[in-house]
Amino acid sequence: MKNVKDRFWEKIGPYLLVAPAMTGIALFVIYPIIKLISMSFYKVNQLNPDKTKFVGFSNYQKMFKTAEFQKALVNTGYYALFMILIVLGCSLILAVWLGSKKSRVNSAAQASAFLPHIISMVSVGLIFQQMMDPDYGIFNALLGAMGLQKSQFLRSSDSAMNSVIFTSAWKSIGYYTLILIAALQSIPESIYEAADLDNAGSVRTFFKITLPMISPQIFFVLIVMTIGNFKVFETIRVMTSGGPNNATTSLVYYIYNKVFMDFDVGRAAAGGVILLIIVGIMTVLYFVSLSKKVHYQ
Amino acid sequence: MKRTMKRMTAWVMASAMMLGLAACGGSSSSGEAQTPAATEAAKTEAAKAETTAPAAEAPASGEKTKVNFWHSMSGSNGELLQSIVDDYNASQDKVEVVAEFQGDYYAAIAKAQTAIAAGNGPDILQTGSGQVSILAKEEGVLENLVPWMDKSGMEFSDFDPTFITGMSLDPNNTESLVAFPMGCSTPVMYCNMDILKEAGAEVPTSWEEMSELSKKLIADGKIEYGFSLIHDCWYFWMFVAQNDTTVFSEDGMKFQCVDDGTGIEAMQVVQDMCKDKVMYFGPAQDSAAACRGMFLDGKCAFYINSCADLKSVESNATFDYSVQYIPKMKVNAVPSGGNTLTMLASAANKEAAWDFMHWLYTDNGGVATFAANTGYLPCSKTIAEQPIIKEKRATNPNYEVAYNQLEYGNNSHMVMQPNNGDVANSITAMMEACFYDFEDVEERMKVVKEEAEDILIDLQ
Structure with missing residues (x-):
């Protein structure tokens, strides 16, 4: 027969033990989200909080009407889509190439592919910004030397976003390559030997063995990249400030701009809510549509 | 035993956590309650200070009254400002100004x-001339400096109206002034005189002359572009004002220069110059x-930027250069910008803060020293008459040109x-x-008009 104390502990104890972690989550995740959502319905007066007034959906209505926000939405989607396609594709190719056998050349290539990841994004952005200068940059000098047409890179709305994607992709590929190489190397050799005995071709081996075996890591990379790319900020802040003509304004840059340049906190909060919804939907969609196809050993 | 210990530990942790939470709740609720009260207290303080000023703020004997001064000057300008503050602190024994860089x-x-x-604002705040309105539009945040000026015998009319309007303040309302201009500048044109001499050309005084000369110099292979202009919306105001028109309507709510076509016309002139390189x-x-860099490398014959950039050009140019008036469209016009100094209505030590501000604007070692060493222009007659400025104007003709160009100061966009x-x-x-x-x-100007008017209605 358990005494009252034991029964009490059995019921309450677990809650008390998870309470510290839950308090942290409540304070630093749940409360800010609720506050963000509530602020998005107010016209916030930072100097005199008494004058902050409820405006309903006005912040959202006005935000969706502006070209700046519309462009920010399209740009963020475009950036995320192409970053995922390019980075995932290139990382996979590099990983299969570099991870296939261990040679000095491969190790050196692996290290140099990873190198951009350890450089700060601010430095990378500034260096690429100079290299992409239409008048004095090395890129146009090379294009000119090869007899190709020069590009305006960051100075034209047509090429600015692609230039930013190129820079971000250059920096990210090495990191994801490393994750995929580790995944490839964890595939038991015996499976490949068995496939070899069955005379499976290399393409078939790749699609039927390699890809399914590393699918958990690809799934992880996909989730992390989607969320990360929807939150792109520093590359844009450093390289273009969202310009020219809002061609590179992303959702997060829009939010930053509203808070720290226009001091319109309500509108920024509305932008934050939209970002939260988009990233939330994307993550749920991935889990629902892809999780069944991921092969777990 | 072990179990009892575990339980005890859990209870201790839980209690500590609850206490922590209670403490958080307490501080936040008192914080919320404090804000309006603090604002109210600040307002009362402000009202009191204007009538009964100094007595309440006299420091205890031997102790200096502390004044918090937030500024935005970094690098060599930051060091210069700190040395000015140090000079002030050393010049008297009643006030200690603590200058803090805030980004x-x-x-x-x-x-x-x-x-x-x-309720934790500084006593004195330096901020950009474009940012003053953020604080000024909220009643009771900034101290009206006119009563203080009256007390110290400073004249409103002493300040150059270009710089008063450059802070979106009305130079005709002499009853209220919530900010003093501090680091003041206008755009100027830096010219490569070697290139002009070689081509036997005169300094262009209009954009037409500028286009003609630049095209000739480009065709001769002397330069790649005529002039470089920095990426700043400052120049939009300048070009529109130069077309002898105003951006906004009288009530400030309409983007008038699109309706009457004058703004479009001005921007067309600029776009044509871009197309022609x-x-x-x-x-x-x-x-x-x-x-x-383009100017210093000789890739442009002219460079347009703030007169505050004179120091950088001076120390890096390897050729003969000069500062000239910005060419005109229909008329000459230059906007002003830079930074300002405000006293907060909530300042704890207004008398002491004013003593520092008064010193800055009347002593040779104050704003005059700041202007002379940075390339900013003197914002008042008193400052222009300080020995250090007189010497700078006499020995540096480029600075003198920048100063004289003030006759064309035009900030109609700020006023309206x-x-x-x-x-x-x-x-x-x-742009x-x-x-x-x-x-x-x-098409683009119509988009700006639509967006701008929406924003302006929203501000009402």
């Missing part, structure tokens, strides 16, 4: 807003460095719409579309 104008104003709302519109990032900073994003996007991508000027 650029945007960062400083963001911090100031939060601090003011929490007469003008190089700088990149969004590091624009001044890029544009100055003090919150013009809110439409800057739209204008910048238009980029027209000057980088050569999109249709009329």
Whole structure:
């Protein structure tokens, strides 16, 4: 027969033990989200909080009407889509190439592919910004030397976003390559030997063995990249400030701009809510549509 | 035993956590309650100070009254400002000014807003001339300096009206002044005189002359572009004012220069210069460095930027150069900018803060020293008459030209719409579309008009 104390502990104890972690989550995740959502319905007066007034959906209505926000939405989607396609594709190719056998050349290539990841994004952005200068940059000098047409890179709305994607992709590929190489190397050799005995071709081996075996890591990379790319900020802040003509304004840059340049906190909060919804939907969609196809050993 | 220990530990942790939470709750609720009360107290304090000023604030004997001064000057300008503050502190034994760098104008104003709302604002705040309106439009945040000026015998009319209007303040309302201009500048044109001499050409005084000369110099292979202009919406105001018109309507609510076509006309002139490579519109990032670099490398014959850049040009130019008036369209016009000094209505030590401000604007070692060493222009007659400025004007003809150009100061956009900073994003996007991508000027200006008027209605 358990005494009252034991029964009490059995019921309450677990809650008390998870309470510290839950308090942290409540304070630093749940409360800010609720506050963000509530602020998005107010016209916030930072100097005199008494004058902050409820405006309903006005912040959202006005935000969706502006070209700046519309462009920010399209740009963020475009950036995320192409970053995922390019980075995932290139990382996979590099990983299969570099991870296939261990040679000095491969190790050196692996290290140099990873190198951009350890450089700060601010430095990378500034260096690429100079290299992409239409008048004095090395890129146009090379294009000119090869007899190709020069590009305006960051100075034209047509090429600015692609230039930013190129820079971000250059920096990210090495990191994801490393994750995929580790995944490839964890595939038991015996499976490949068995496939070899069955005379499976290399393409078939790749699609039927390699890809399914590393699918958990690809799934992880996909989730992390989607969320990360929807939150792109520093590359844009450093390289273009969202310009020219809002061609590179992303959702997060829009939010930053509203808070720290226009001091319109309500509108920024509305932008934050939209970002939260988009990233939330994307993550749920991935889990629902892809999780069944991921092969777990 | 072990089990009992575990339980005890759990209870101790839980209690500690509850206490922690209670403490958090307590502080936040008192914080919320404090804000309006603090604001109210500040207002009462402000009212009191204007009538009964000094007595209450006299420091205890031997102790200096502390004044918190937030500024946005970094690098050599920051060191200069600190040395000025040190000089003031050493010059008397009643007030100790503590200067703190708070980031650029945007960062400083963001911090100031939060601090003011929490009742922890500084006593004196330096902020960009474009950011003053953010604080000024909220009643009771900034101290009206006119009563203090009256007390110390400072004249409102002493300040150059260009710089008063440059802070979106009305020079005709002599009853109220919530900010003093501090580091003041206008755009000027830096000329490579060697190139002009070689071509046997005169300094262009209009954009027509500029286009003609630049095309000739480009055709001769002397330069790649005529002039470089930094990426700043400042120049939008300048070009429109130069077309002898105003951006906004009288009530500040309509983007009039689109309705009457004068703004479109002005921007068309600028776009044509970009198309002809007469003008190089700088990149969004590091624009001044890029544009100055083009000029210093001899790739442009002219460079247009603030007169505060004179020091950089002086120390890096390897050729004969001079500062000249900005060429005109229909008329000459230059906007003003820079930074300002405000006293907060919530300042704890107003008498002491005023003593420092008064010293800055009347002593040779104050704003006059700051202006002479940075290249900023003197903002008042008193400062212009200080020995250090007189010497600078006498020995540096380029500085003198920049000073004389003040006769064409024009900030009509600031006077008609003090919150013009809110439409800057739209204008910048238009400039980029027209000057980088050569999109249709009329169409883009209509977009700006629509967006700007929406924003202005929203501000009401």
